[in-house]
Amino acid sequence: MQVFLESGSGILMIILMVAVGYVLADRGWFTEDSTKLIARLVTQIALPPYTISSITNDFSKGKLLHMLPDLRYPVLSMLILYALSILIVRLIKVKPNHKGLFESMFFNSNTVFVVLPSSMPILMKQVFILQSCMPVMTNAPVVSKMYKADANFSSIMVTETTLLSLAIVPIMMLIISHLAL
Template sequence: MAVFFQSIQGVLVILVMIAIGYSLASAKWFTDKSGQIIARIVTQVALPMYMVNTITQDFTKDELGRLLPDIKFPIISMLVLFAISVAFARVLAIRKNRRGLFQSMFFNSNTVFVGLPINMALFGTKSLPYVLVYYMINTTFFWTLGTYLIQRDGEGEWRFDIKTTLAKVFSPPLLGFVLGVLLVVFRIQLPTFIASDLQYVGSLTVPLSMFFIGIAVQRAGLRNLKVNKYSLGILFGRFILAPMVMFLLLWKADVPILMKQVFILQSAMPVMTNAPVVASLYGADADYAAIMVTESTILSLIVVPILMTIIN
């Protein structure tokens, strides 16, 4: 029961910040472009600096070296979930122009805007390497297989652009993580003023991420939330099947308990925020994607305390 209440406290920290973002959006403090600007600040400025600062301050070369073999768990998990999503789409008779989007949202999770703040609130900075390992694999899957599936739903033929895909995969947060690792490996000490700047700007990551979610929920509109086979299939995949698959993969594995907890939580995060953007870009059903981002984000705040109680 103590774990449950601790998880509730961690989620409430996140929920209050989301509520502030939602309230400010309702009060018209933010324009239609504000969410995009905040997302860019987080992903291209604050989060990369947060990665460099945290990795260099809190981790050693040996600790980071032990992470590399762990990437197999999210890889296997997402491949299994993708296979299940294909079967689910057929069983639920998801219409053809939504099938790829359904599958993409089924096996990809929101590892940064929701996953990072929740893990930081529950476990602190020690969880960051595991969060980043999962993020790295999740991002790669989304911008390759996930994007292909969404684009297939839209108009025109799908074309694989390796330059664009690599630019998405090797995003600023991942490059920040890599830079932090290199600084630790080669024992390079940053000047004090740079370290301070990294810390100050990086600390914007969590609150701005939550403001972004609050704005997104307000824009999607709570009245538009629906319960049907399209939404239930995604929610079942995100919050039941995904953590179950990860739990089974890690059950007998000789890995740290913290890694197990972080990977299971990351697997059970809501639908990836980029899904509506990519759907809109390729003429797929962006409204469906936006509704699923909102529904799954709200529901995740209930699921996380329950999941934390189960895995402890």
């Protein structure tokens, strides 16, 4: 039960953030200019220091050096998922204007923000399994808006994958925890 609660808490936080954004947008809080400003603030101001802060607070030099060899598994997972995304794009005939966005969302997940912090007791070799179950990066709509891609499509994909991961991630964590025993 603890596995479900730990993995579900990060996903519920994402759902809450999406819901707040949706309600604020529905009430007219954002104009076209404000969404461009938010996209730039998130990607160019907030995200870089957040990432640096997370790494420096959660990992020591020794811990990072110790984990370095095992990072090949998440990287390998991303490469496999990227290759798979190219195949799926061709099989299901994704619209040309959604192709790059779909491929990017297929292998870019919230692993760094949700799975890694909650899976530190789990071996790094198991992280790549969870990585493939994670929702699409929650900042995908922001980045899409910034680079004039289809932000509505990416918003729908974030919402769908987040809701799906609410069930899939806890099940996979349960399976992995039993395999580790």
